[in-house]
Amino acid sequence: MEIYQLRTFVTVAQQGHLTQAAEVLHLSQPAVTAQIKAIEEEVGMPLFERTAGGVVLTLAGQELLPQAQDILAAARQLLNHARGLKGQLSGKVQLGITLTPDILRVGELVVRIAERYPLLEVCLHQGVTGDVLNAVRKKELDGGFYLGKNPYANVHTVLLDHLPLRIVAPPGWLARINAANPKELGRLPWVGISQFSSLSKIVSELWRELNISPKKVSECDNLFTAIELVKAGVGLSLIREQDALLAEARGQLEVVPDIVKSAELQFVFSADKAADPVLSVLVSELSAVWQLV
Incomplete structure (x- = not known):
């Protein structure tokens, strides 16, 4: 029995579907x-x-699965140990980024890695949250940033922060309704969010909590396009609290009072890479940058 066959067996067991396992x-x-x-x-x-x-x-199959997982873990440990014997970490690490680099503290992360691991090159790929998570799941990226809840068992997460989000409206719109009644928000049009963005799930969850089902106008796949559409008068949207309050102070939009939605900002990586020395470095440096306990 070959290692690659055991890897296939474990992946099929995790995915529960031959097609999805083949994709991974x-x-x-x-x-x-x-x-x-x-x-x-x-x-x-x-x-x-x-x-x-x-x-x-x-x-x-249930009886053999834990042993197969142990064998694969031992094989990865052997490979990682062999790589460590070569000395200093080197090569390229592929990271997926969402939102903006300043929010993710990417600059500080890359500086720390460059100073401590000069042979390790960090390659950044901007993408929509859903695409980044999927690329991490398929191991096309070594890791990435994700906003929301991770639905995959074979993807590990490191919680970096909870981002507060606020509902915003174009200037003057809140005067048209009783904003203290959440159902009134369902009477107004909203900026639609692409299903490929995790923000779409967060907005849908908020709508369920408020018991509203508003009409969606237009569609975008990131928070910053949504802000511009709100400023232009397209409709309501859910954006980062810091951006919402800043734009409100400039008179560009209005923030709906008393409603705050929190979203998890996470670093995600394949479970198969958990023992990889490069991932250990990334998680360690991220913990320092984000001051995680």
Whole structure:
């Protein structure tokens, strides 16, 4: 039995679906199916049951999964130890960034890494939160920043901060309604948020909490475009509190009082990379930059 076959077995078990496992492994579905079949033939028993929604582990599969995970962890530990024997960390680390570099403290992070690990090059890739998380899950990025709750079991997170968000409206709009009644906010148009942005889920969650279902006008995929659309009079939106209060002080928009929505700002990385020396460096430096306990 080969290490790559065990990796396929564990990934299929985690994803519960052959197609999704193939996507994570960067293999075709027939290749994944063939590897699972080869393992089952070698152990002499089925490890998965096929269902309409995907696959689930048999009792034998459930029994073997922890050992397979331990073997893969040991193999990663061996590889990481071998890399460490070469001396100083070197190479490139691919990071996905969302929001803006100042909010994420990216400048301070890169400076710290450059000073302490001069052979380690940090490559930054700007993207929408959902795309960054998906790229991390597929291991196309070593890590990234994500706003919201992480839905994947095979992606680890480090909580950096809770960002307060506020509902904002174009100047003069709040005079048209009783802003003290949250349902009144559902009568006004809102700036739509792309489904590829985690902000979309946060806005939907807020709407459920307020028990409103407003009309969406236009669509964007980041907080800063949303601010400009609100200033232009398109509709209401949910933006970062610091930006909202600053724009209100300049008379560019109005902040809805007494409603604050908190969103988790997290650093995400693949669970398979948890013991990687480069990830250990990133998490350590991020902890210093964000002053995490």
